[in-house]
Amino acid sequence: MGIHYIFITDDLGIASVFPAIKSKLTDLNCQQVSLLYFSVNKEHVFQKELQILERRFLTQLYVSYISKEIEGVAVLPNEEIEAVLNANTMPRMDFILSGNAEFIEKVKSLLHFFDINEIQIQEQFFTE
Numbered sequence: 001m002g003i004h005y006i007f008i009t010d011d012l013g014i015a016s017v018f019p020a021i022k023s024k025l026t027d028l029n030c031q032q033v034s035l036l037y038f039s040v041n042k043e044h045v046f047q048k049e050l051q052i053l054e055r056r057f058l059t060q061l062y063v064s065y066i067s068k069e070i071e072g073v074a075v076l077p078n079e080e081i082e083a084v085l086n087a088n089t090m091p092r093m094d095f096i097l098s099g100n101a102e103f104i105e106k107v108k109s110l111l112h113f114f115d116i117n118e119i120q121i122q123e124q125f126f127t128e
Contacts, residue, residue, distance in 0.1 A: 004032040004090035008081070008107050009122075011039050013098025014046045016122050020096065025057050034062045034084050038103070042067040078110055085114060098122035 005024050007017050014037060024030045037044060044050075050063050064080050085093075095111060097104050097119060104121060111119055 002031045002090040002092065003029075004034065004088050004093045005030065005096065006034045006036070006084055006093055007096045007098070007122075008036045009038065009097070010099035010103045011041070011043060011045060012100045013103070013122065017096060017098045018046055018049065020122065021061075022053065025053060025060055031060065032062075032088075032090055033057075033060055034064075036064050036066060036080050036084065038066045038099075040067070078113075081110060081114065094118075094120065096120045096122055 005021075007021060009017050017035075021033055021035060024033050035050070037046075037050070044065050044067075047065065054061050054063055062084070064084075066080055093116075095116060095118070097107050098121070099107075108119055111117075
């Protein structure tokens with residue numbers, strides 16, 4: 001059964017999900033991994049590492065680097081999530097969120113809007 005793993009993270013959560021992304025990509029049963037990587041300050045601290053993985057796993061890995069801020073308030077990328085949902089070709093999607101508590105709550109609420117209720121929260125290996 002094909003599973004599309006969709007990771008949604010911010011700058012705080014990327015260090016916690018990066019090992020899981022690498023693990024999924026090297027799993028022979030995994031066919032698709034998407035990462036929506038949200039950065040308010042446009043740093044995307046793991047961008048070089050992710051670009052290496054993107055070149056290595058051309059057909060398995062999709063990464064979207066998102067940087068949006070309006071008057072100091074982070075704006076969630078609902079059009080990015082919607083695009084990944086619409087382009088999905090796998091029979092099952094697993095959503096894994098990682099980041100600060102406010103980010104997690106905003107993304108969960110957005111996913112609930114899209115009628116997605118099964119969501120995993122990745123425990124933080126590091127804290128602010």
